[in-house]
Amino acid sequence: MIFKQGAIRVLSLLMAVGSSGVPAGGIEEAAREVENALHLxxxxxxxxKVYMICTVCHRPEGWASPDGMYPQIAGQQASVLIKQLADIRARNRDNPTMLPFTSPRLLGGAQEIADVAAYIATLPMETNNVAGPGFELALGEALYKEECAECHGPAGEGDAKDHIPLIQGQNYNYLVRQFDWIRSGKRRNADSKMVKQIRRFTPREEFAVLDYVSRIRPPREKLATPGWQNPDFPDYARQPWQELPAYQVIR
Structure with a gap:
């Protein structure tokens, strides 16, 4: 009952805030908030408690949707989550779906950003994820080691210090969408080095490397046990994700 009442409150606030209720900002504004949150x-x-807002889309477990609309955020580097939330709030990253959820009226200030990022970072990751078709994995592995491992790590573990995301266990469809948005400039807060680097990728190289990345498994200690559901939200009415075409599910 508490969860249901909270959800009603969240939805009513969303209707009141709207996208226009989020203050405009930019790179400097987001950088200040990130710096503040990291030192708290x-x-x-x-x-x-703050994460209840996020369950509207990300659900209690923080796992990905098969179509790639929502990424797996469970287990992500806390510093990465802090940066993305601050960037979205300051409109340094264009995400109309999440923008109202980052309003100070819903998310609060730097302290609550730090709090919810720490909570999400400790959630166990999904044991299954949608992978690519598996046609050119040797090429994908070679490209990853040559072009991506220096920043994202040899096992896709990311880098908390430099806010480089963990990309293990991420759905193929989400990886493709974000890769294309970074290359086109739609994801404005992307690392400039990466933008320049991936612009030279051919379509074959793009799909090969992302197919390989979609198969990088998180370490066992980060994975949820089979059938796990987040016990922090026992009243959440879980419904199966809409059945959508997918290439393959890693098991």
């Missing part, structure tokens, strides 16, 4: 001591219990 996170309160994971408060982060659990």
């Amino acid at each position: 001591t996170p309160d994971r219990e408060n982060g659990r």
Whole structure:
């Protein structure tokens, strides 16, 4: 019942805030908020309460949707989550779906950003993820080691210090969408080095490397146990994701 009442409150606030209620900003504004959040001591219990806002789309487990609309955020580097939330709020990253959810009226300030990021970072990751077709994995592996591993890590583990995301266990469809948005400039907060680097990728190279990345497994200690559901939200009415075409599910 508490969860249901909270969800009603969240939805009513969203209707009141709207996209126009989020303050405009830019790179400097987001950078200041990231710096503030990174130097705060996170309160994971408060982060659990804040995360209720996120369950509207990301659901309690923080796992990906098969179509790639929502990424797997469970287990992500906390510093990456902080940066993305701050960038979206300051409109340094264009994400109309998430923009109202980052409003200070819903998310609060730097402390709540730090809190919810710490909570999400400790959620266990999904054991299954949608992978690519598997046609050119040797090419994909070679490209990853040559072009991507220096920043994202040899096992896709990311880099907390430099806000480089963990890309293990991410759905192929989401990887393709974000790759294309970064290359085209639609994802404005992308690393400029990466933007320049991937513009020379051919379509064959793009799909090969992303297919390979979609098969990088998180370490066992980061994975959820089979059938796990987030016990912090027992009243959440879980419905199966809409059945959508997918290439393959890693098991």
